[in-house]
Amino acid sequence: MTILVTGASGHLGTNLVRRLLDDGHSVRVLLREGSNNAAVDGLDLDKVYGDLRDFTRVKAVVKGCNRIYHCAAKVSTLDSNSILEREIYDCNVLGTIHILQAALECDVSKVVVSGSFSAVGHNPEKPSDETIPFYPFSPHLPYGFSKTFVEHECLKAFANGLNVVVAVSCAILGPHDYKPSRMGRTLIDFANGKLPAYVPGGFEFVAARDIVEGHILAMSKGRPGQKYIFSSQFLTVDDLMDIFEEVTNRDRPPLKIPGAMMAGIAKVADFILPRFFPNVPRRFTSGAVRILRMHRHADISKAKNELGYQPTSIKASIQSAYDDFLRRGLITPVGKRIAFTRPKENLS
Numbered sequence: 001m002t003i004l005v006t007g008a009s010g011h012l013g014t015n016l017v018r019r020l021l022d023d024g025h026s027v028r029v030l031l032r033e034g035s036n037n038a039a040v041d042g043l044d045l046d047k048v049y050g051d052l053r054d055f056t057r058v059k060a061v062v063k064g065c066n067r068i069y070h071c072a073a074k075v076s077t078l079d080s081n082s083i084l085e086r087e088i089y090d091c092n093v094l095g096t097i098h099i100l101q102a103a104l105e106c107d108v109s110k111v112v113v114s115g116s117f118s119a120v121g122h123n124p125e126k127p128s129d130e131t132i133p134f135y136p137f138s139p140h141l142p143y144g145f146s147k148t149f150v151e152h153e154c155l156k157a158f159a160n161g162l163n164v165v166v167a168v169s170c171a172i173l174g175p176h177d178y179k180p181s182r183m184g185r186t187l188i189d190f191a192n193g194k195l196p197a198y199v200p201g202g203f204e205f206v207a208a209r210d211i212v213e214g215h216i217l218a219m220s221k222g223r224p225g226q227k228y229i230f231s232s233q234f235l236t237v238d239d240l241m242d243i244f245e246e247v248t249n250r251d252r253p254p255l256k257i258p259g260a261m262m263a264g265i266a267k268v269a270d271f272i273l274p275r276f277f278p279n280v281p282r283r284f285t286s287g288a289v290r291i292l293r294m295h296r297h298a299d300i301s302k303a304k305n306e307l308g309y310q311p312t313s314i315k316a317s318i319q320s321a322y323d324d325f326l327r328r329g330l331i332t333p334v335g336k337r338i339a340f341t342r343p344k345e346n347l348s
Contacts, residue, residue, distance in 0.1 A: 001066030002026045006052065006099065011184070012114060012169060013071040014039035014176045015208045016215055021045065030061050030072070039178035052095030055102070062102040068111045069215055070099045076143045077182070077291070085142045092146040093153065100157040100164065108162075112218045113154050115168035115227055117204060118144035122296055129299035130168075130227050139290065151227065158225035166227035167211075167218040170298060174208020174317040175324035187321055190241075191248040191331040197255035201292025202236040207317030210309075217307040231298040232311040243315050247322045249334050 003020055007013040008029035017040060020027050028046040031037050040047065050057035052072060062068065074091035078084055096113060103111050118141065121132030134148045154164045177184035183205075189195040206214075214230030222228060235243075241252040303309035325331045 002028050004028045004065040004068045006030045006070050007072030009037045009039040011172050011177045011181045016212045019212045053090050055098045058098040059102040062106045066109050071114045088142045088146045093149045096150045096153050104162050110163040112165050115166040116147040117170045119147035127297035127299035163224045165218045165222035167215045168229040169211050170204035170206045170231045175320040190244045195253050197253050199257050202295040204231040204234050204298040207232045210311050221307045228303040229298050232314045234297050247319050
């Protein structure tokens with residue numbers, strides 16, 4: 001039977017699709033018209049187009065599929081505004097409701113929904129596991145709230161008889177990052193000597209092959225109605241810079257901005273940039289800085305004990321990402337180790 005993958009043009013989705021094809025499965029992918037779908041170009045799969053917000057179309061796409069990996073999501077580290085909140089809710093929550101309802105009506109045998117570490121509760125005293133509740137009265141991004149609601153919808157579908165499992169992802173590092181993601185852009189800028197500064201902090205990272213393996217394990221062994229956290233390694237930003245230096249042969253940026261100072265800068269930028277420079281890329285948003293300063297650790301014992309999950313090397317995954325960006329011409333290689341040089345301004 002055919003396996004449906006949503007979000008196949010995203011970083012997780014395209015790595016998952018490649019794994020499924022390598023394993024000999026028949027794969028259907030739901031793509032959006034007009035979106036950047038280069039990630040699945042040339043792959044032997046059934047491409048269908050539609051919008052997750054359109055239930056009639058979603059049901060037609062789901063029909064004939066035996067299993068579903070629902071990886072599609074609107075990811076954002078931006079704080080609240082009404083337009084963004086509506087877009088995130090419709091894409092993430094409403095889209096998931098439609099997938100789950102269609103799965104129930106079309107007798108799909110199992111659904112794995114991609115979750116987010118942003119929707120896992122935080123206890124400063126210990127690593128976060130699946131049992132820690134999400135506390136809604138702390139500062140959270142709209143994205144984090146939406147992924148919490150997604151988990152609630154999965155539980156409702158489970159109560160209605162659907163075999164559904166949530167596979168929780170941390171920040172992904174690895175190849176086939178076509179959009180590219182925030183972490184992918186960071187690696188590209190670092191490798192090209194265009195990352196002017198960095199901030200301290202830390203977060204849980206997962207290799208692309210590991211989060212794919214986690215989804216496969218969740219499909220084959222995951223208990224219905226459960227969620228499992230998948231991570232490869234906690235890294236401080238300085239740890240990440242160490243790996244980037246080794247992989248790219250470049251020195252890290254000389255400017256390390258203190259977290260409190262960067263939080264203030266980001267808050268001002270969050271006010272100014274959307275109003276006057278809406279198309280300027282925003283790397284260090286208030287939300288992103290806040291997350292890094294929390295130093296959140298993950299406890300992946302449940303995935304290890306129940307599913308047999310074993311994380312691999314995050315450094316190897318970063319090397320694979322670098323090699324893939326290099327192959328696609330997004331990175332200019334350097335022969336020997338060179339110090340950071342500030343990009344020349346265009347004075348024309």
